[in-house]
Amino acid sequence: MDRESTRAEELDRDGDLPFEPYRVKVVERIHRVPRQQRRRLLAEAEYNVFKIPSSAIYIDLLTDSGTSAMSDRQWAAMMTGDEAYAQSRSWDDFERTIREITGYRHVIPCHQGRAAENLLFGTLLDETHVVPNNIHFDTTRANVEFRGAVALDCVCDEGLDPDLEAPFKGDMSLVKLEQAFEKYGQRIPLVMLTITNNSGGGQPVSLANVRAVREVCLARGVPLYLDCARFAENAWFIKRREDGQRDRSIAEIAREFFGYADGCTMSAKKDALVNIGGFVALNDEKIAECLAARLIIQEGFPTYGGLAGRDLAAVAEGLREVLDEEYLTHRIEQVARLGARLDEHGVPYLRPAGGHAIYLDAKRMLPHIPPNLFPGVSFAAALYLEAGIRACEIGSLMFEHADPDTGETVAPEMELVRLAIPRRVYSHTQLDYVADSCARVRDLGERLQGLEIVWQPMALRHFLCRLAPHGGGELIEP
Numbered sequence: 001m002d003r004e005s006t007r008a009e010e011l012d013r014d015g016d017l018p019f020e021p022y023r024v025k026v027v028e029r030i031h032r033v034p035r036q037q038r039r040r041l042l043a044e045a046e047y048n049v050f051k052i053p054s055s056a057i058y059i060d061l062l063t064d065s066g067t068s069a070m071s072d073r074q075w076a077a078m079m080t081g082d083e084a085y086a087q088s089r090s091w092d093d094f095e096r097t098i099r100e101i102t103g104y105r106h107v108i109p110c111h112q113g114r115a116a117e118n119l120l121f122g123t124l125l126d127e128t129h130v131v132p133n134n135i136h137f138d139t140t141r142a143n144v145e146f147r148g149a150v151a152l153d154c155v156c157d158e159g160l161d162p163d164l165e166a167p168f169k170g171d172m173s174l175v176k177l178e179q180a181f182e183k184y185g186q187r188i189p190l191v192m193l194t195i196t197n198n199s200g201g202g203q204p205v206s207l208a209n210v211r212a213v214r215e216v217c218l219a220r221g222v223p224l225y226l227d228c229a230r231f232a233e234n235a236w237f238i239k240r241r242e243d244g245q246r247d248r249s250i251a252e253i254a255r256e257f258f259g260y261a262d263g264c265t266m267s268a269k270k271d272a273l274v275n276i277g278g279f280v281a282l283n284d285e286k287i288a289e290c291l292a293a294r295l296i297i298q299e300g301f302p303t304y305g306g307l308a309g310r311d312l313a314a315v316a317e318g319l320r321e322v323l324d325e326e327y328l329t330h331r332i333e334q335v336a337r338l339g340a341r342l343d344e345h346g347v348p349y350l351r352p353a354g355g356h357a358i359y360l361d362a363k364r365m366l367p368h369i370p371p372n373l374f375p376g377v378s379f380a381a382a383l384y385l386e387a388g389i390r391a392c393e394i395g396s397l398m399f400e401h402a403d404p405d406t407g408e409t410v411a412p413e414m415e416l417v418r419l420a421i422p423r424r425v426y427s428h429t430q431l432d433y434v435a436d437s438c439a440r441v442r443d444l445g446e447r448l449q450g451l452e453i454v455w456q457p458m459a460l461r462h463f464l465c466r467l468a469p470h471g472g473g474e475l476i477e478p
């Protein structure tokens with residue numbers, strides 16, 4: 001990391017971690033239900049934490065998606081949202097803000113990121129196609145595969161080494177990308193880059209990498225799209241870690257990387273600081289027309305796309321707020337601080353800390369549980385049982401897939417447990433409790449059992465599958 005000094009520089013200049021740049025105006029009561037009850041609920045949920053009622057969760061780190069606390073300004077915008085079916089004032093604000101931030105001409109609203117993916121891939125992909133990405137997020141992979149196409153991950157090798165400290169582990173490997181073009185040629189209709197790289201540890205992509213990927217795409221005559229759910233967090237990392245970027249604003253940096261691409265899909269549930277929303281933005285008029293036509297069938301009229309006017313208004317305000325560097329510094333430092341506390345306990349996680357989450361290394365903590373018994377899922381289940389905390393596996397349950405050439409089942413490189421931090425929601429004290437609880441679960445060691453799948457649906461199985469402890473006993477052996 002530029003590299004020694006980066007970590008120190010990311011701390012507040014006075015040597016303190018920055019305070020929350022906000023104060024609390026509304027609170028929501030949370031409860032820690034008794035252990036006995038957590039045990040029953042976990043068994044009833046068949047060890048799938050997606051099925052545990054939220055009222056029985058003490059600290060919910062399942063996702064940072066749609067879980068942000070909105071600001072007073074966003075709530076005010078919601079109250080004055082314009083609910084006209086067509087051409088509402090809120091749509092104007094939404095479209096103008098996205099055009100300003102991205103520089104793209106056409107904006108297609110939709111209710112969340114996967115709807116944006118479905119629209120774009122439904123228009124551009126067929127079963128002969130191959131889509132390179134640094135690492136496809138789960139819904140992105142599913143939407144590519146649903147068209148019968150192949151989702152190809154091309155992240156740099158550094159991005160696959162959980163222990164390596166490097167500034168831009170989300171970068172795409174240009175070698176792997178060139179190899180993909182050599183091998184698949186015309187079968188590649190577009191390239192995607194996920195910023196930050198959610199499935200690879202929330203690691204950022206450098207401006208230099210976006211520019212280089214752009215060059216490859218130009219040479220091949222193929223468009224580049226950004227999966228930009230966390231574009232502002234990515235821009236913050238560029239500002240702090242990339243040479244020559246220190247004096248630029250978050251907005252300037254973002255505008256530069258958007259400029260290297262032809263369009264983007266966004267889940268507004270992340271960096272737009274809202275509970276629902278998304279969009280596709282792009283320059284190509286023909287494609288935009290196709291998307292709009294499809295949108296009317298799937299989501300709604302092109303000036304609301306499955307959202308209420310007030311939702312559009314909250315997205316527009318959230319997109320302006322997320323560019324605030326002080327907010328971003330606090331946000332990303334909060335995640336780094338959780339990492340530092342885990343370091344004190346010697347709990348291993350993917351390094352360095354990501355922008356929105358810590359990814360615990362379950363493979364390392366539970367070497368006795370093989371990938372086909374899902375060490376990450378087992379850890380997440382135990383974290384709920386022990387502490388009432390909900391986290392999400394990012395490993396074999398989520399990402400095991402068939403090799404495109406041989407058809408054999410391939411496990412992902414890493415078995416991770418993601419502690420995703422909702423924006424503007426939890427305090428440092430609450431996150432200290434999380435770190436301490438993770439250490440307690442790690443200390444269970446071989447008492448913790450793997451899990452077997454009892455039933456699974458045809459796609460995105462981690463959301464709905466049912467599991468049971470391997471060997472028919474307890475999740476945690478006495």
Ligand SMILES: *Cc1c(COP(=O)(O)O)cnc(C)c1O
Nearest residue numbers: 112113114137139198229267269
């Ligand atoms: C969340 C996410 C998506 C999907 O968005 P939804 O709003 O959950 O449908 C796509 N890509 C990335 C990188 C994401 O983090």
